Structure formats: structure tokens, C-alpha cells
Amino acid sequence: MNTQYSIAIQKNLIPKSRIDEVNFQELGFGKYFADHMFIAKYKDGAWISNEIVPYGEISVSPAMSALHYGQTIFEGMKAYRNIHGKIQLFRPLDNWKRMNVSAERLAMPPVPEEIFMGGLLELLKIDQNWVPSRRGESLYIRPFYIASDNFVGMRPSSEYLFMIFNCPVAAYYANPVKVKFEKNFIRATPGGVGYVKMGGNYARSMLATELAKSDGYDNVIWLDSQEYKYVEECGTMNIFFVINDTIITPPTSGTILEGITRASVIELAKDLGFNVEIRKLSKEEILESYQQGKLQECFGTGTAASISPIVKIGYDQDTNIQLIDPSEWKFVPKLQNELNAIRISEIPDRFHWIFPIT
Numbered sequence: 001m002n003t004q005y006s007i008a009i010q011k012n013l014i015p016k017s018r019i020d021e022v023n024f025q026e027l028g029f030g031k032y033f034a035d036h037m038f039i040a041k042y043k044d045g046a047w048i049s050n051e052i053v054p055y056g057e058i059s060v061s062p063a064m065s066a067l068h069y070g071q072t073i074f075e076g077m078k079a080y081r082n083i084h085g086k087i088q089l090f091r092p093l094d095n096w097k098r099m100n101v102s103a104e105r106l107a108m109p110p111v112p113e114e115i116f117m118g119g120l121l122e123l124l125k126i127d128q129n130w131v132p133s134r135r136g137e138s139l140y141i142r143p144f145y146i147a148s149d150n151f152v153g154m155r156p157s158s159e160y161l162f163m164i165f166n167c168p169v170a171a172y173y174a175n176p177v178k179v180k181f182e183k184n185f186i187r188a189t190p191g192g193v194g195y196v197k198m199g200g201n202y203a204r205s206m207l208a209t210e211l212a213k214s215d216g217y218d219n220v221i222w223l224d225s226q227e228y229k230y231v232e233e234c235g236t237m238n239i240f241f242v243i244n245d246t247i248i249t250p251p252t253s254g255t256i257l258e259g260i261t262r263a264s265v266i267e268l269a270k271d272l273g274f275n276v277e278i279r280k281l282s283k284e285e286i287l288e289s290y291q292q293g294k295l296q297e298c299f300g301t302g303t304a305a306s307i308s309p310i311v312k313i314g315y316d317q318d319t320n321i322q323l324i325d326p327s328e329w330k331f332v333p334k335l336q337n338e339l340n341a342i343r344i345s346e347i348p349d350r351f352h353w354i355f356p357i358t
């Protein structure tokens with residue numbers, strides 16, 4: 001039983017932790033998995049079991065609905081070890097809410113807060129040693145939710161699995177990022193699923209990203225589906241531009257993931273007294289601002305990527321936007337320092353984003 005969330009969890013724990021196998025000097029991202037995982041099962045209108053078991057393979061039927069029809073959604077969030085050595089989460093209830101926004105769009109039943117949070121807190125208690133302590137490192141938490149009916153045919157599943165596993169990680173992007181405007185493929189359309197954190201959105205992004213990588217970029221900037229003109233988001237990050245001392249980011253309006261880091265950066269930037277505009281921004285405006293010397297900074301935001309400076313934007317075959325060294329920027333370093341300091345309680349959490357683990 002957890003004191004904050006009272007769910008009963010059946011536990012089968014491993015006798016000896018695998019943590020000694022981890023090279024904490026080279027954590028990278030997403031390659032190590034903590035000892036245990038949480039599994040909750042839903043069947044015919046009810047949540048029927050909660051378990052914590054050793055991290056490992058799960059056995060599924062070849063007819064499992066999620067594998068064919070894509071009713072599969074996930075979240076990404078982080079636990080930090082603060083400067084006093086205590087573990088804390090960053091805005092976990094926002095991830096829980098967003099998972100249920102995704103679930104609703106895919107006709108999946110909502111995951112109750114008690115199961116999402118109760119399972120997570122218990123898992124973190126058991127695997128607390130897996131939360132790294134070096135600055136810039138954290139425990140990446142991957143809750144996911146999949147349709148588990150064994151049934152061939154198009155209808156929402158009647159059985160589901162909600163699971164959580166955790167990975168100790170370092171920075172996602174070690175260096176400033178290079179991106180290009182994507183002119184051939186689109187990620188999302190109005191009325192579609194751009195705002196949903198579902199597997200299919202990532203599958204459809206992979207070819208464009210791989211092609212961009214073969215051109216020397218890290219990722220693409222997705223444009224709107226009607227005119228290929230307005231900026232949407234960037235790979236697995238929301239995107240911001242600083243033009244004329246104003247921080248500008250596109251509105252989410254259904255085609256963009258409502259990033260929790262994005263919302264935090266908007267709030268933080270306003271609090272720091274910066275001008276913030278949430279408005280449509282065309283690729284032409286970005287190029288013109290650059291040519292007029294008004295484009296000062298560009299950055300992506302995300303749980304994995306945190307606040308990542310973007311230094312190069314491929315505009316077209318012949319034109320590049322190349323920004324100066326981010327260490328000379330004014331806005332990004334300030335935002336990074338403040339956000340990082342809040343995450344590890346180096347400064348007070350004036351926004352109430354931290355969820356301490358007792």
C-alpha cells in the first residue's frame with residue numbers, strides 16, 4: 001500500500017539488483033532498464049490487477065490488438081535526485097492527465113490516478129537506487145498503455161495493459177541540434193491525432209527523420225499540413241524561436257503534442273520577465289528575421305531533450321540558417337539554469353511543479 005494512493009499491488013521482486021551491470025559513466029539514453037516494472041490489467045470494464053515484477057519480456061498473442069490496430073499510447077516523464085539526495089518527480093500528474101487525453105482519442109478507457117501514481121510511486125520506492133545523482137542525469141519513466149485483446153477485427157479492445165518501466169539516463173542531445181524544414185512529409189492534420197502521444201505518430205515520423213539524418217541533420221521541423229508553411233514542432237520536441245527579444249512558439253491547436261516542458265518554459269519565461277508570444281510562425285518569417293539579424297536563438301523543449309539549443313536550420317537546398325554559439329545566447333542559458341535548478345530543488349519551486357517522494 002502507498003500512503004498517498006491506496007492500491008493493492010502484488011509483488012514479485014528479484015533477489016539481487018542488476019544495478020552493478022550499469023556503467024553510470026556512460027548512461028546514454030534508454031539502454032539500461034531498472035530492476036522492476038509495474039503492470040496493471042483491465043478487462044471488460046474493470047481494472048483487475050496490479051503487479052510489480054522483474055523487468056523483462058512479456059508474452060503476447062500474435063493477434064494482440066495493439067500490434068495490428070495501433071491502440072498504443074505512452075508517456076515520458078522524469079524523476080530527479082535533488083541536492084539533498086531525495087527523489088522527486090517533475091509534474092507527474094500532467095503526464096497522467098495527458099495519457100488520458102490520448103486514451104480518450106483512441107477510444108481506450110482512462111487510467112485511474114490511483115493506478116498511474118500508486119504504481120509509479122511503489123516502483124520508485126523499490127528501485128530508488130536507480131535514480132542517478134549526477135547533474136544532468138535522471139530516471140526516465142516510461143508509462144505505456146496498450147490494447148491487449150486477442151481478436152482480429154476493427155473495434156476498441158476490451159482488455160488493456162498499463163505498464164511502467166524506468167531507465168537511468170543522461171542528456172538526450174549531447175550537442176546543439178541541427179534541424180531542417182520538412183517539405184515532403186507531414187506529421188499531423190487538423191482533426192487527426194497530432195496531439196496524441198501514440199505509437200503511430202512516431203512511426204510516421206521515422207522516414208523523414210532518417211532522411212534528414214542522412215543529410216547531416218538531427219531531426220526535422222514539421223510544418224502545417226495545408227500550406228507547408230507554418231512551424232509545428234520538431235521531432236520529439238516543441239520548438240521556440242527568439243526574434244527581436246521575444247520568445248515565440250506556435251499554438252498547439254490539435255496538431256502538436258502539448259509538451260509539459262513547453263508549458264513550463266512558457267510560464268518560466270513570463271515569470272522571468274521575458275516577452276512570450278504564442279502564435280503562428282511561418283518558415284518565411286524565420287528566414288527573414290535571420291536575414292535581418294533579428295533571429296537570436298532557437299530551441300526545442302521536451303522531457304528527454306530538456307531545453308536543447310538549435311543552431312542550424314536547413315531552409316531549402318541552398319539556404320541555411322546558422323546561429324552563433326549558444327554559450328553567447330541570452331535566453332536559453334537562463335531558462336536552462338532555472339528549470340534545472342527547480343528540478344533538483346537548488347532553488348525554490350515557485351510554480352509547484354515538484355512532486356516529492358516521501
Ligand SMILES: Cc1ncc(COP(=O)(O)O)c(C=O)c1O
Pocket residue numbers: 076233235236237238257258259260261262301302303304
Ligand atoms: C512529438 C513530441 N513533441 C513534444 C514533446 C515534448 O513533450 P514533453 O515536454 O511533455 O516531454 C515530445 C516528448 O515527449 C514529443 O514526443
